[in-house]
Each structure stands twice: as C-alpha cells, then as structure tokens.
Amino acid sequence: MAELNMAEAINLALRQEMEKDDSVYVLGEDVGVDGGVFRVTDGLLKQFGEDRVMDTPLAEAAIVGMSVGMAMAGLKPVCELQFSGFSYFAFHQLEGQAARMRWRSRSSYHVPMVCRIPYGGGVRALEHHSESRETYYAHTPGLKVVIPSGPRNARALLLSAIRDPDPVIFLEPKAMYRAFREEVPDEEETQPIGESQVARKGDDLTMITYGAMTQHTLEAADKLSDEDGIEAEVIDLLSVSPLDDKKFTESVRKTGRVVVVHEAHRSFGPGAEIISRINEKSFYYLEAPVQRVTGYDVIIPYFAREKAYIPDVDRIVAGARQAMND
Numbered sequence: 001m002a003e004l005n006m007a008e009a010i011n012l013a014l015r016q017e018m019e020k021d022d023s024v025y026v027l028g029e030d031v032g033v034d035g036g037v038f039r040v041t042d043g044l045l046k047q048f049g050e051d052r053v054m055d056t057p058l059a060e061a062a063i064v065g066m067s068v069g070m071a072m073a074g075l076k077p078v079c080e081l082q083f084s085g086f087s088y089f090a091f092h093q094l095e096g097q098a099a100r101m102r103w104r105s106r107s108s109y110h111v112p113m114v115c116r117i118p119y120g121g122g123v124r125a126l127e128h129h130s131e132s133r134e135t136y137y138a139h140t141p142g143l144k145v146v147i148p149s150g151p152r153n154a155r156a157l158l159l160s161a162i163r164d165p166d167p168v169i170f171l172e173p174k175a176m177y178r179a180f181r182e183e184v185p186d187e188e189e190t191q192p193i194g195e196s197q198v199a200r201k202g203d204d205l206t207m208i209t210y211g212a213m214t215q216h217t218l219e220a221a222d223k224l225s226d227e228d229g230i231e232a233e234v235i236d237l238l239s240v241s242p243l244d245d246k247k248f249t250e251s252v253r254k255t256g257r258v259v260v261v262h263e264a265h266r267s268f269g270p271g272a273e274i275i276s277r278i279n280e281k282s283f284y285y286l287e288a289p290v291q292r293v294t295g296y297d298v299i300i301p302y303f304a305r306e307k308a309y310i311p312d313v314d315r316i317v318a319g320a321r322q323a324m325n326d
C-alpha cells in the first residue's frame with residue numbers, strides 16, 4: 001500500500017480506470033503534454049496516447065460542450081477546467097445541457113461525465129483562481145457535487161464519479177494536492193457518492209466541514225481537546241449534492257452544539273443549508289445557536305491577505321468555544 005498525496009491519488013484513479021475501461025477519456029487545457037497545471041494528469045498522455053488524453057484550446061465552453069456530446073454518444077469523458085473561476089464560461093453547458101439532458105430527454109439520454117475543477121485558496125494565486133463557489137453547482141438540479149478531503153477518499157470518490165451515469169462536478173481542494181500523504185490501497189477502492197464520514201468521534205460538539213477545511217477542523221478539534229477538554233466530533237461531508245444530512249443531524253442529537261466550517265462565502269453558503277436541515281431534523285436537541293466559521297462576503301484576496309480570508313485553526317477554535325459557552 002503506497003503513501004500518496006492527493007494529486008498522485010487522483011492520477012492513480014484516472015490511470016486505473018482508463019486501463020480498465022476504453023470509454024474513459026481525459027481532456028482539458030494542458031492535461032496532455034504538460035500533465036495538467038498541477039501535474040495531476042502527468043504521464044497519462046504517454047501511456048494512453050493523444051486520442052484518449054486530449055489537450056484542448058483555452059475554451060471552457062468547448063471543453064464541457066464536447067464532453068456532453070461524448071457522454072451522450074457512449075463515452076465517459078473526464079474533463080478538467082484549470083481553475084474554478086474559469087468554469088463560469090462553461091456554466092451554460094453545465095446547467096443548460098449536462099444537468100438537464102436526462103430530464104429533457106425523459107431518460108432517453110444520460111450524461112456520464114466528470115468535470116474536475118481545482119478550487120479554493122491557499123496557493124497564493126491570482127484573481128479567478130481561488131474561488132469556492134460550490135453553491136452554484138449544488139443549487140443546480142441534475143448535478144452531483146463531490147469534494148474530497150484527502151488522498152484516499154479522492155481516489156475512491158473519483159472512481160465512483162467516473163462510473164456514475166450522471167454528470168459529476170468533482171471539486172479538488174488544490175491546497176490539499178500536496179499537503180500530506182496517506183496510505184492508498186493498490187487494489188481498486190470506491191466510495192459511494194452522497195455519504196459523509198465521521199472523521200473524528202466526540203460527544204461534546206459537532207463540527208461539520210468538507211474539502212480543505214477538514215484538515216483545519218481536525219487540527220482545531222485536537223487543540224480543543226488538549227486545551228479545553230472538549231471532545232468534538234468532526235463530520236466530513238465529502239459531497240454537498242447530494243448532501244448526507246443523516247450523520248450530522250444524528251451527531252447534533254448527541255452533542256447539542258454545532259460549528260459549521262467552510263471556505264465559501266458566508267451568505268447563502270453551504271452552511272446555511274446545513275443549518276436549515278439541523279433545524280428541521282434536530283432543532284429541539286440544540287443547546288446553543290449554531291456557529292458558522294466561513295469565508296467572508298468579499299472577493300477572495302490574493303497574496304498576503306489571502307490568509308486573513310481563509311478560516312484557520314484559531315478561528316475555528318474560537319467558533320467552537322462560542323458554541324460551547326452560549
């Protein structure tokens with residue numbers, strides 16, 4: 001069992017599935033010769049050739065539009081949009097075609113495609129490179145939105161996404177590409193889309209998060225344990241559409257206190273939907289108002305000021321202490 005970082009784990013998933021299934025194709029800007037801007041597709045062109053690993057023009061609408069057509073024709077395209085901010089140019093193809101085709105055709109056609117999108121901050125990038133706009137896609141019926149948090153679940157979830165009969169937006173937290181290594185089985189491993197996991201068990205407080213924020217939240221939970229004697233349960237959502245509310249609403253019934261952590265903007269962000277479901281299913285178990293630790297309602301800054309925008313361990317700990325003291 002090798003220890004891989006997230007970039008290597010995603011590469012492994014793509015390579016294994018392309019070896020197994022000739023209908024899987026990879027396409028996008030610089031995914032071939034250069035191996036992708038983050039080198040996630042490195043080596044695939046050499047192994048599978050330019051017919052299956054296609055460098056495309058800098059045209060997101062064309063990349064996604066071609067992927068929709070390929071999927072409807074019986075292939076399984078995995079397209080890459082270099083940064084989440086570039087995906088807006090393909091929103092018509094995602095919302096108006098990929099997401100609607102099964103409904104529009106009364107299931108005569110389906111669109112088994114994956115759209116890989118590096119997202120989030122933490123790499124000191126330029127404008128349109130660091131957004132966390134998962135709400136756009138989660139709000140779109142017909143799209144599944146998957147967000148891994150580490151190498152092992154990234155590999156397992158990508159395999160499931162490629163095999164899914166409907167379009168999947170696969171948001172990759174680029175700050176996690178090389179943040180840490182984890183044992184990833186050599187043999188095939190999948191993970192169901194729409195199921196969260198308990199990343200840390202605890203009885204005093206429920207912390208709900210996903211993506212890059214999972215690691216920060218786990219660090220905050222350890223700090224709370226060491227300094228305050230608070231044992232927090234951390235729920236890693238792994239996907240925001242479908243949203244697995246069973247685990248976190250059950251956890252809330254046990255702890256009575258909640259903190260939701262995400263990098264996306266605060267207003268109308270995923271946390272609002274999470275809190276709504278807690279209110280619907282576990283309201284009478286709450287001992288205090290739910291706290292949100294999120295990005296701010298501004299365009300994410302870059303360079304030095306980026307750190308002030310992204311939730312860190314200290315902000316998460318402060319939110320947890322507020323939840324415990326209310």
